[in-house]
């Protein structure tokens with residue numbers, strides 16, 4: 182039996198460009214309705230002969246109050262407009278159950294339709310195939326990357342997205358290419374508040390930052406999680422291009438000690454803010470220097486100024502207070518007890534991992550690892566004497582080789598050329614995402630070869 186369909190599409194208004202006139206989105210749909218006693222509603226709804234006629238579209242109720250009826254009867258709405266459109270079985274059923282047939286009007290307005298519905302009604306026909314409503318969300322900001330053919334309609338697109346997504350307060354569009362030095366997007370406001378300071382939640386951490394001044398990519402969430410899961414809680418991590426802390430802060434929350442660096446002063450500022458807000462001040466040290474200098478000094482800095490021993494995962498301030506109270510209570514009762522981890526673990530002096538997420542050019546920084554374990558005057562082993570195992574390096578990069586085997590060969594070759602040595606220990610390659618049709622982003626992990634670290 183053929184499905185009955187109602188035309189719920191909005192009225193077409195292709196004349197709009199900058200201003201969105203919401204008032205013109207009105208539609209009245211005349212339907213047939215059966216006036217039925219409230220207590221018999223289920224009988225009607227379950228009737229096999231009526232089922233195909235009963236209204237079943239999203240956000241429209243099939244049974245409504247009938248304000249004009251003094252006996253409190255309900256209206257059961259049908260998808261057809263006339264009695265003649267019902268089957269004879271349906272008509273007989275309605276007569277047998279004393280239902281009275283009346284006309285009813287369903288009123289739809291702007292609130293009824295989705296963002297896509299509205300845009301389909303206002304954009305020119307040649308733009309209807311694609312949809313401009315895809316966006317990523319960072320805090321309260323919806324961030325679009327509109328193709329140029331949609332630009333004349335950008336204000337309307339922004340307003341519709343703002344209207345239809347209550348959590349969004351600001352809609353921006355990416356303009357030009359990404360800022361080459363600090364990797365953040367230049368953006369223009371399309372709709373909503375001109376407020377770019379966002380609070381974004383990822384991996385149980387709170388990140389505050391100015392989205393117009395620092396790099397943030399919500400699509401990297403899974404990758405941030407993947408890498409942090411590889412870390413051991415006792416690790417000391419040096420994050421060379423830390424941004425506002427999406428690796429550094431979750432790592433510290435699990436107990437890692439972190440040196441977090443970013444050359445963008447705005448990133449370094451918000452990184453420091455996030456360290457405080459997430460209660461990891463004792464575990465994350467922020468710096469704002471060039472990645473190359475940071476790599477060269479990191480080993481020496483941690484030897485000279487070690488991190489406290491690992492003491493369990495980091496708790497929120499509230500839970501930390503509670504746990505301190507519990508411990509004190511325990512210690513007061515049992516004078517012989519001390520914290521189980523406190524006396525056994527030494528301060529952390531050895532960097533176990535470097536993270537380098539600057540895919541465009543991180544590989545170029547790898548030569549900075551040559552000689553990082555050698556003493557500053559070049560005479561002895563320097564901090565290197567403390568290192569039984571060399572640190573792991575997790576370095577992000579792009580490749581235009583799309584076949585995994587060729588991509589692996591290409592990336593490995595570039596790493597080895599830069600550090601001047603073969604990489605052999607604990608090498609792993611992970612495809613992060615495809616950033617363009619002919620460009621993939623990878624993370625290569627490998628253990629720094631000893632002879633590179635001690636090269637003179």
Ligand SMILES: C[S@@+](CC[C@H](N)C(=O)[O-])C[C@H]1O[C@@H](n2cnc3c(N)ncnc32)[C@H](O)[C@@H]1O
Pocket residue numbers: 362363364395396397398401421422423424425426427428442443444445448470471472473538539540
């Ligand atoms: C792709 S972002 C990654 C940020 C963060 N790690 C993440 O995963 O979201 C690269 C970061 O490197 C910083 N940066 C760019 N050049 C740098 C350099 N020469 N030294 C240190 N940081 C740099 C940028 O400011 C940016 O925050």
